[in-house]
Amino acid sequence: AQKVTQAQTEISVVEKEDVTLDCVYETRDTTYYLFWYKQPPSGELVFLIRRNSFDEQNEISGRYSWNFQKSTSSFNFTITASQVVDSAVYFCAFLNRDDKIIFGKGTRLHILP
């Protein structure tokens, strides 16, 4: 069975702290895609990053960084020096070979001023 697990339901940190959101996936596919999306209170899902299964290079984009490790089936997301505007629900997602995107349950992140 294919599955995405975001074990952290809700996290609260004080502004300027670093925070890591965990994502673990299960699949027997050799080719797959992983994504992170942000959903602020307005409701729109905002695409953050895509990774395919052949590319284990970590990525940094400003204050955001992603750590993809196939050995542990994890695709974790770190926000450095968090800001109040980072408050949102973050979804990790997996695209399977049937072209269906499977979302994790999401992590609700609160950045406290």
Place this chain on the structure above:
Amino acid sequence: DTEVTQTPKHLVMGMTNKKSLKCEQHMGHRAMYWYKQKAKKPPELMFVYSYEKLSINESVPSRFSPECPNSSLLNLHLHALQPEDSALYLCASSQVLRGGVNEQFFGPGTRLTVL
């Protein structure tokens, strides 16, 4: 233009009404999607269109009827809905369905309330 637009933003309808949700993108994407999202839950896939043909139907009740009139437009026709169908309906598009650049870009959603 890197935007997916959805209308209306909010919709309240009775169980006997017929209404439609509209989604539009002008990014040249050839795959379009409908999702349903209940409060505090992840989005659930309903339908996928690829090159204007229905590619995936996730066993959605027939009271939801999708339509893709052209490559930029996606509609969701609603008829005889139930109160439990109240949710945020999200439209998304991606360049292609299989392989290639397949990240999905989402619209702001239509918040539907069925009375």
